[in-house]
Amino acid sequence: MAVMPQTLDIPVPVRWTDLDAYGHVNNAAMVRLLEEARIAAFWPPSPEQLALGAIPPPAELPAGGAGSELATVIASQRIEYPRQLGHRRDGVIVRLWLSRIGGASLTADYLVLTRDDPEGEAPYARARTVMVMIDADAGTPVRLPQELRDSLQAFAGPPLAFRD
């Protein structure tokens, strides 16, 4: 697969405790790596951290939490594990893009890569997360603001095809 200009390449460290007793990154730990990439891509640092030089994400989604009006929840995920990943001191690169920008939902597709594979030819995981924006109090879906939809278009890309 060629490098796609719209994707975000997020470096995510692998922890020793992500490995299971077979010495491979555990299947659920891989889902955690996707989560870290998603947070780095779409949720802002705190004002204090920005003041200290933290870099704001390229696009901002509502995070929820105390006092929030909107929250983003995970509706579904799917993931394929084509190869087993060992301990990488240099971590992984999670390549992330939006394969669908819906009315109240966003679909992120991912490839989990290593630094020696910039073309993304041998991913360790291929994955997808559907996120839904909700009203934090009522728990009901909320339409994505047009301004947010416009800013997210910069990260749009074609959907992955899954085998199963």
Next chain:
Amino acid sequence: MAVMPQTLDIPVPVRWTDLDAYGHVNNAAMVRLLEEARIAAFWPPSPEQLALGAIPPPAELPAGGAGSELATVIASQRIEYPRQLGHRRDGVIVRLWLSRIGGASLTADYLVLTRDDPEGEAPYARARTVMVMIDADAGTPVRLPQELRDSLQAFAGPPLAFRD
């Protein structure tokens, strides 16, 4: 959904650290609950633990590990989160069955339920894991032995339909 006689209902404790900062079981932690259910369903205790009274699983899959000839690896997973799960001191019930017994692969479908929902009407997760049996040295798929296939038929059931 009616209770299906072929399913396994595996009680799985929820840990405090499965919760994220919003007070809900994290999306990746839910994948860990599935893994615990799968291990309880299909992998045997050690001989020492059996001697102490541990109950063998209803069907045994090859686990891999040092000296093993066969191993079972996760090829893919998918999961939907219809409702958010808080801290449950009584844990969850993972209802598990085999929706496909293939040549070298097994597909487990799951509902994550609570004890007050024996009918499985309001699951907290609906999920599927495709497992592939491999030769532990070569890493190549291995055909499931007929005897194992026969014993696994007792847990066969219809596949879940996923939305996305």
Next chain:
Amino acid sequence: MAVMPQTLDIPVPVRWTDLDAYGHVNNAAMVRLLEEARIAAFWPPSPEQLALGAIPPPAELPAGGAGSELATVIASQRIEYPRQLGHRRDGVIVRLWLSRIGGASLTADYLVLTRDDPEGEAPYARARTVMVMIDADAGTPVRLPQELRDSLQAFAGPPLAFRD
């Protein structure tokens, strides 16, 4: 060490993902097992869970969380790992007692045991947690109510001696 009548023996399941790549329960995962035991010992199930038959803990500490006036925070921990623990399908028994009931603090001592060692002669961990009760808003220490101190006396026991 003889069984002490004041101790609480809390069964805590071991998860597959508690193991690290050497096949042993990871040092930080062991700290999680202590936490699960502490929660089972001292924090109550929700009213809904009690209605479903959940068993209240023998003594209740303030948990904190939204709307709480008091919270219990961890001030310090220490742990020794005399032996390495593998995957136990029957989990561990965390033996827990209070080695000190202070003005605003409680000290819990623990032995992590297996079911085949009711005398506690070969623990997998020996540990201690100092908890401090605080005012949830101000973050300042709060004196333990006398009624709570009295009920906690039932779990008082002698302190462990640590090597380092």
Next chain:
Amino acid sequence: MAVMPQTLDIPVPVRWTDLDAYGHVNNAAMVRLLEEARIAAFWPPSPEQLALGAIPPPAELPAGGAGSELATVIASQRIEYPRQLGHRRDGVIVRLWLSRIGGASLTADYLVLTRDDPEGEAPYARARTVMVMIDADAGTPVRLPQELRDSLQAFAGPPLAFRD
């Protein structure tokens, strides 16, 4: 506390899932951050990763694993939590030094700091880990080679004083 020249300052990312339901880094997750720092400080990347530009650690300890003759195991840990740590997109700095280089053991002391506190005046954790080098087959302690002891002297520093 003044900056000590012998210490190693290891940046360690904080994950979203390190937070518990109160929005703070969980007490056991903090122990994981120490582990990540220790691994970065003392265990080498794989030859493949070195070839890709990974930086070797300033001193190397035996890691164990398949085929190893020596392994390093954790004998004990202690940790104090003076302040609660929230989600830091810029992670933490784990300041690490060796407070004791024994015959068969090493003691690492740590301060967990944030980037805005280079002087280490307001640590989020103060901790200590005692590691023992063992023969991987026999499980018995092994004397640290003199060459290793010499190279580790560069990281020697005074021991922390703990309160409890």
